[in-house]
Amino acid sequence: MDQPKILITGGTGFAGSHLVEALVVQGYKNIHVTSFSGDSSFMEKLIGIENIHQLDLTKREDTESLIKQLQPTQIYHLASFAYVGKSFEKAEELLSNNISLQLNLLKAVKEFSPKTRLLVIGSAEEYGVSLSDDEIPCDEDHKFRPINPYAVSKITQDMLAYVYFISFNLDIVTVRPFNHIGERQSSDFAIPAFINQVVAIERGEQEKLMVGNLDAIRDFTDVKDMVKAYIIVMNNGKKGEVYNIGSGVGVRMSEIVQKLVLLSTKHIVIEVDKSRFRPQDIPKMVVNNDKIKSLGWSPKIFLDDSLLRIIEFARSSGRTTEGKINNS
Amino acid sequence: MDQPKILITGGTGFAGSHLVEALVVQGYKNIHVTSFSGDSSFMEKLIGIENIHQLDLTKREDTESLIKQLQPTQIYHLASFAYVGKSFEKAEELLSNNISLQLNLLKAVKEFSPKTRLLVIGSAEEYGVSLSDDEIPCDEDHKFRPINPYAVSKITQDMLAYVYFISFNLDIVTVRPFNHIGERQSSDFAIPAFINQVVAIERGEQEKLMVGNLDAIRDFTDVKDMVKAYIIVMNNGKKGEVYNIGSGVGVRMSEIVQKLVLLSTKHIVIEVDKSRFRPQDIPKMVVNNDKIKSLGWSPKIFLDDSLLRIIEFARSSGRTTEGKINNS
Numbered sequence: 001m002d003q004p005k006i007l008i009t010g011g012t013g014f015a016g017s018h019l020v021e022a023l024v025v026q027g028y029k030n031i032h033v034t035s036f037s038g039d040s041s042f043m044e045k046l047i048g049i050e051n052i053h054q055l056d057l058t059k060r061e062d063t064e065s066l067i068k069q070l071q072p073t074q075i076y077h078l079a080s081f082a083y084v085g086k087s088f089e090k091a092e093e094l095l096s097n098n099i100s101l102q103l104n105l106l107k108a109v110k111e112f113s114p115k116t117r118l119l120v121i122g123s124a125e126e127y128g129v130s131l132s133d134d135e136i137p138c139d140e141d142h143k144f145r146p147i148n149p150y151a152v153s154k155i156t157q158d159m160l161a162y163v164y165f166i167s168f169n170l171d172i173v174t175v176r177p178f179n180h181i182g183e184r185q186s187s188d189f190a191i192p193a194f195i196n197q198v199v200a201i202e203r204g205e206q207e208k209l210m211v212g213n214l215d216a217i218r219d220f221t222d223v224k225d226m227v228k229a230y231i232i233v234m235n236n237g238k239k240g241e242v243y244n245i246g247s248g249v250g251v252r253m254s255e256i257v258q259k260l261v262l263l264s265t266k267h268i269v270i271e272v273d274k275s276r277f278r279p280q281d282i283p284k285m286v287v288n289n290d291k292i293k294s295l296g297w298s299p300k301i302f303l304d305d306s307l308l309r310i311i312e313f314a315r316s317s318g319r320t321t322e323g324k325i326n327n328s
Numbered sequence: 329m330d331q332p333k334i335l336i337t338g339g340t341g342f343a344g345s346h347l348v349e350a351l352v353v354q355g356y357k358n359i360h361v362t363s364f365s366g367d368s369s370f371m372e373k374l375i376g377i378e379n380i381h382q383l384d385l386t387k388r389e390d391t392e393s394l395i396k397q398l399q400p401t402q403i404y405h406l407a408s409f410a411y412v413g414k415s416f417e418k419a420e421e422l423l424s425n426n427i428s429l430q431l432n433l434l435k436a437v438k439e440f441s442p443k444t445r446l447l448v449i450g451s452a453e454e455y456g457v458s459l460s461d462d463e464i465p466c467d468e469d470h471k472f473r474p475i476n477p478y479a480v481s482k483i484t485q486d487m488l489a490y491v492y493f494i495s496f497n498l499d500i501v502t503v504r505p506f507n508h509i510g511e512r513q514s515s516d517f518a519i520p521a522f523i524n525q526v527v528a529i530e531r532g533e534q535e536k537l538m539v540g541n542l543d544a545i546r547d548f549t550d551v552k553d554m555v556k557a558y559i560i561v562m563n564n565g566k567k568g569e570v571y572n573i574g575s576g577v578g579v580r581m582s583e584i585v586q587k588l589v590l591l592s593t594k595h596i597v598i599e600v601d602k603s604r605f606r607p608q609d610i611p612k613m614v615v616n617n618d619k620i621k622s623l624g625w626s627p628k629i630f631l632d633d634s635l636l637r638i639i640e641f642a643r644s645s646g647r648t649t650e651g652k653i654n655n656s
Contacts, residue, residue: 088495092431095484099423103477129494143469144487147494149431152487156423159472159480166457166475167416167608280495 007072008033009057009105010079012040014185015121015177019076019227020046026231032070034079057101067108067116074117074234077105080157082150084188085278091149098153099160106164114170119234120161122176124219124246125151129282137288140176140242147280158242165240173237175230178246178287181306182223183313191220192310194257198264199314208269209261212276214254217284219246222301229297236295246287247299259304263311335400336361337385337433338407340368342513343449343505347404347555348374354559360398362407385429395436395444402445402562405433408485410478412516413606419477426481427488434492442498447562448489450504452547452574453479457610465616468504468570475608486570493568501565503558506574506615509634510551511641519548520638522585526592527642536597537589540604542582545612547574550629557625564623574615575627587632591639 006023010016011033023031024046031047033040034055043052057063057079081097083090109116128145130136135143146152158174165172185192190212200206229245237243261268334351338344339361351359352374359375362383371380385391385407409425411418437444456473458464463471474480486502493500513520518540528534557573565571589596 091488092428095427095431096424099427100420103419103423141471144472144490145494146487146491148491149488152484152491155487156480156484159474159483160419160477162472163474163476163480166473 003030004073005030006074008076012043016078018223022227058097060104063104064108068112071113072116076119078121087148087150095153098157102157102160110168117171120174122158122174123154124178124285126155137286139288140244171239173233174242175233176244178219180221180223180226183310194260195311195314198260202266208271210271210273213281216281217250217252219286221247221299222306225299225301232295232297243292244287245292246289248287248289250286259307331358332401333358334402336404340371344406346551350555386425388432391432392436396440399441400444404447406449415476415478423481426485430485430488438496445499448502450486450502451482452506452613454483465614467616468572499567502570503561504572506547508549508551508554511638522588523639523642526588530594536599538599538601541609544609545578545580547614549575549627550634553627553629557620560623560625571620572615573620574617576615576617578614587635
């Protein structure tokens with residue numbers, strides 16, 4: 001196997017850690033990650049401590065010197081700030097950080113490693129609301145109608161990558177993942193938040209399952225399927241193109257809660273907490289995944305199996321993860 | 329006439345000053361402007377010194393207190409940084425400033441004046457390159473394929489406005505102007521730069537007309553027609569909608585130069601200066617203006633008349649304007 005030198009930014013985060021696992025299983029040997037914060041002991045066992053680079057990508061000079069020194073063949077650029085649910089309060093900080101890390105990486109690649117293949121991670125949130133049923137399922141041509149500053153920060157990152165592709169011919173390809181779930185996801189997201197509560201109820205530490213708006217329909221993919229799509233797009237995606245990634249199946253949040261209630265060992269009482277509602281929700285997000293399927297990817301893991309695996313992980317470790325702000 | 333209280337951000341800039349003139353001519357009396365820098369003596373004669381607010385919109389508290397105190401009926405939000413031609417070098421500063429002033433204004437309106445009608449100024453640059461002839465002329469559904477950080481900053485401003493419309497129901501309407509020209513435009517733009525050179529040659533201060541890429545096709549509208557479109561969209565545009573504004577006629581930059589040569593009193597020698605080329609140019613930008621025309625607007629001033637007026641202004645004042653970074 002021809003061994004590319006791979007760099008994964010945000011590699012110790014949620015999707016990053018699953019991506020490293022998948023790459024190792026597939027036989028990739030030369031894997032480096034950047035880590036902004038948090039525990040990297042898990043990662044040390046996978047790739048060795050010498051390949052973990054403690055780095056804040058919003059620091060221009062640090063980013064430059066890493067890219068200059070490493071000259072990676074491929075970069076999976078997963079690092080991004082989310083502040084889910086607080087994106088209005090922290091809008092300026094969020095935009096500033098996400099733009100800064102994006103510009104620093106793009107400039108460093110252009111300057112010091114212009115042949116690097118770069119996978120940029122957008123988000124389904126960029127598309128936001130659909131105005132008619134014709135727009136669902138959502139393909140790559142869906143207009144941007146973002147509902148929060150986080151989504152705007154992802155649009156900005158995505159568009160900056162396009163600028164560096166079109167103006168400097170950098171070898172950039174972009175994915176826009178829809179919702180994905182798995183162990184080690186921040187409890188700022190709905191499903192890990194629900195699962196942590198279910199486990200707390202099982203342990204007698206909490207009484208009721210507090211929920212927000214359960215009417216929304218979302219498209220869930222197991223993170224292990226998601227990162228396989230990233231690898232396929234990295235290796236076979238067309239330069240300058242965008243690929244949506246998701247299962248193509250819409251599930252109402254109330255169904256997810258119902259599944260968790262069935263998986264629980266205790267009787268679960270659900271209480272709607274209005275303070276968990278956001279100013280605006282996207283009613284329905286379901287992907288048109290024809291384009292990524294044309295590269296040979298399809299999701300393999302059933303939603304029920306994902307939920308069971310995550311709940312068992314949470315039972316054994318106390319929770320799905322510590323709260324992290326870095327990496328979605 | 330029912331007199332709205334009007335605030336124009338960036339009101340002493342290029343489009344801003346023409347907008348104030350047009351509003352005054354149409355009988356509007358209660359007009360305030362914010363001015364970031366530069367000479368406002370011209371504006372004092374139009375609206376009085378007491379209605380000129382020296383303000384840096386990137387300062388949150390100053391922006392808040394102005395909106396709180398003024399509670400305008402209508403805001404024409406023209407203030408924006410451009411750094412034309414330097415948008416790669418100054419990308420981070422440009423994005424940071426344009427996002428900061430946009431967020432500050434949106435938050436202040438939401439908090440202190442939520443019934444204000446707000447006109448947001450995007451840009452044709454948001455659309456960027458077209459991939460096929462089917463996409464030209466460019467309507468409001470054209471995808472965003474920006475070629476420089478300035479364009480990304482306008483996309484970000486535009487999308488933030490959408491977020492505040494969709495999430496908080498603010499009364500926002502957006503225009504995306506194509507190229508517009510007139511007296512008092514910064515010589516960072518091509519046409520005033522050409523005209524200033526022609527006048528310098530007429531005065532014997534310069535030998536040759538230095539030009540960049542002349543192959544690009546652009547859609548030019550007289551600024552006096554452009555600001556009339558802003559007034560129409562402010563008063564009759566549909567909340568949450570976007571309106572492209574432009575003449576609908578594509579003209580090659582070489583034709584513009586040819587027209588200026590014909591208008592000059594001296595023989596003009598043209599020299600192509602490769603250093604004036606940008607990393608990437610949009611080959612053709614021509615607007616589909618059906619939507620703004622449906623509101624009753626159409627351009628009235630012929631391109632030749634605009635060029636003649638601007639060159640005469642430059643002859644009488646020495647140049648079209650001092651270089652300004654604020655307001656396009």
